[in-house]
Amino acid sequence: MSSKFDATPSPAAARRNSTARSQALFERALDVMPGGSTRATIFFHPHPPYAAHGQGSRIVDVDGNAILDFTNNFFSAIHGHANPATVAAVAETAARGISFGLPTEIEVDLAEHICARSPVFETIRFSNSGSEAVVSAIKAARAFTGRPAIAKIEGAYHGNYDHVEVSLDSAPANWGEAAPAGIKYARGTPDAVLGDTVVIPFNDPEAAIRLLEAHGSRLSSLLFDPLPSRVGLVPASPEFVTAIRETTRRLGIVLIVDEIVCFRLSHAGAHPLFDLEPDLVTLGKVIGGGLPIGAVTGRRDIMAMFDARPGKPAVPHGGTFTANPVTMAAGLASLRQLDHAAYDHLNGLGERLRQGLTTAFAQAGIPAQVTGMGSLFRVHPHARAVSDYRSGFPTADEKALQGRLHTWLVEQGYLLTPNQSGALSTPMTAADIDGLVDVMVEGFGWAARERAAA
Ligand SMILES: Cc1ncc(COP(=O)(O)O)c(C=O)c1O
Numbered sequence: 249m250s251s252k253f254d255a256t257p258s259p260a261a262a263r264r265n266s267t268a269r270s271q272a273l274f275e276r277a278l279d280v281m282p283g284g285s286t287r288a289t290i291f292f293h294p295h296p297p298y299a300a301h302g303q304g305s306r307i308v309d310v311d312g313n314a315i316l317d318f319t320n321n322f323f324s325a326i327h328g329h330a331n332p333a334t335v336a337a338v339a340e341t342a343a344r345g346i347s348f349g350l351p352t353e354i355e356v357d358l359a360e361h362i363c364a365r366s367p368v369f370e371t372i373r374f375s376n377s378g379s380e381a382v383v384s385a386i387k388a389a390r391a392f393t394g395r396p397a398i399a400k401i402e403g404a405y406h407g408n409y410d411h412v413e414v415s416l417d418s419a420p421a422n423w424g425e426a427a428p429a430g431i432k433y434a435r436g437t438p439d440a441v442l443g444d445t446v447v448i449p450f451n452d453p454e455a456a457i458r459l460l461e462a463h464g465s466r467l468s469s470l471l472f473d474p475l476p477s478r479v480g481l482v483p484a485s486p487e488f489v490t491a492i493r494e495t496t497r498r499l500g501i502v503l504i505v506d507e508i509v510c511f512r513l514s515h516a517g518a519h520p521l522f523d524l525e526p527d528l529v530t531l532g533k534v535i536g537g538g539l540p541i542g543a544v545t546g547r548r549d550i551m552a553m554f555d556a557r558p559g560k561p562a563v564p565h566g567g568t569f570t571a572n573p574v575t576m577a578a579g580l581a582s583l584r585q586l587d588h589a590a591y592d593h594l595n596g597l598g599e600r601l602r603q604g605l606t607t608a609f610a611q612a613g614i615p616a617q618v619t620g621m622g623s624l625f626r627v628h629p630h631a632r633a634v635s636d637y638r639s640g641f642p643t644a645d646e647k648a649l650q651g652r653l654h655t656w657l658v659e660q661g662y663l664l665t666p667n668q669s670g671a672l673s674t675p676m677t678a679a680d681i682d683g684l685v686d687v688m689v690e691g692f693g694w695a696a697r698e699r700a701a702a
Pocket residue numbers: 322377378379380382405406407408473477506507508509532533541542
């Protein structure tokens with residue numbers, strides 16, 4: 249018997265028969281949650297479809313529509329949905345007790361597994377989210393250096409801590425000229441946060457050196473993602489990597505490499521691909537097998553800031569659910585399947601997608617481009633060269649086009665983020681990739697016709 253999962257989304261088919269049940273759920277949610285949503289990052293207008301269940305690369309929504317999932321819960325579900333080995337590990341572990349106020353063996357197993365993947369990962373500390381891991385890394389750097397401030401890259405996303413949100417959505421009207429201006433993200437962010445956050449433009453070695461030197465005596469850390477999604481998902485240049493590594497080392501600034509997303513690029517994560525020697529690395533997403541997780545790992549002497557054996561640690565860090573055995577089991581089951589063959593499969597599909605889109609855009613005369621690496625991609629609705637946050641920043645017209653395109657893709661059964669970025673999962677096939685190329689090209693054509701008709 250065929251199931252909804254067998255359906256390969258086709259641009260020709262009218263895929264969405266109904267959205268009535270999702271709409272009804274959203275109306276209920278509006279009564280009990282601000283804006284009807286719990287995650288700002290997954291909301292889009294008029295409301296997202298509500299997921300009923302998922303298997304592999306597909307989700308089925310509550311109205312029975314099949315969705316080919318290129319978000320994989322924001323790049324975390326690297327084996328797609330309901331991965332059998334992960335589900336079995338979760339069930340077996342939960343049956344023995346879901347969480348304890350005591351450590352468990354599987355926490356040591358997962359720590360050993362991750363630390364064995366890179367010599368940089370000397371010791372590790374788990375948390376419940378990537379955001380929390382970033383906060384822990386910053387606190388460890390502050391304690392280690394005795395300095396209060398941090399530096400971050402303009403436009404880069406690192407979770408929801410006040411300091412790391414600075415300049416996340418700066419725009420031409422306020423982003424400053426000589427040096428990026430510190431712009432608050434959430435209304436009500438204290439002014440002191442801006443005083444303790446230095447913003448550095450991506451891929452500009454001279455500016456990075458200048459700003460790090462100007463603020464060096466106050467800087468505890470530089471927070472750096474070498475493939476920052478919101479900056480355009482373009483890789484850091486070798487010159488930029490060399491500049492920030494040499495300068496942070498010379499000035500005694502802890503280099504925190506945020507691999508919460510880009511750890512999925514290779515067995516040892518992203519830093520070896522960029523020839524980058526981090527002091528600390530933050531992890532999350534794929535290391536939890538689909539359950540909430542974060543981790544900070546790296547140099548033993550800095551990680552010692554968390555050591556509770558002398559009495560009060562330099563950085564006290566706990567968490568009721570931290571390193572709970574169910575999350576640890578899911579993470580271990582998921583990572584054990586991520587062998588070199590799995591990375592080759594994922595990265596090969598990523599290459600196929602980027603090449604396919606580049607060729608198709610050129611053949612169809614569409615002014616668009618695709619960036620990314622490995623199993624990560626982002627489509628930009630313009631042909632300007634993207635090297636940093638400012639060059640990738642969409643115009644108002646391009647933003648509107650992104651919105652129309654997102655609506656089109658969801659209607660055709662393809663889920664990407666609203667700015668057309670995505671991540672591949674191991675159950676995906678070449679046919680899935682080719683389907684996205686086709687539907688993306690059709691979507692650009694449709695969006696252009698819609699605009700002309702408006
Ligand atoms: C690079 C990066 N850092 C940190 C985070 C925060 O992780 P979490 O959502 O688990 O708090 C994210 C989340 O998308 C991220 O992309």
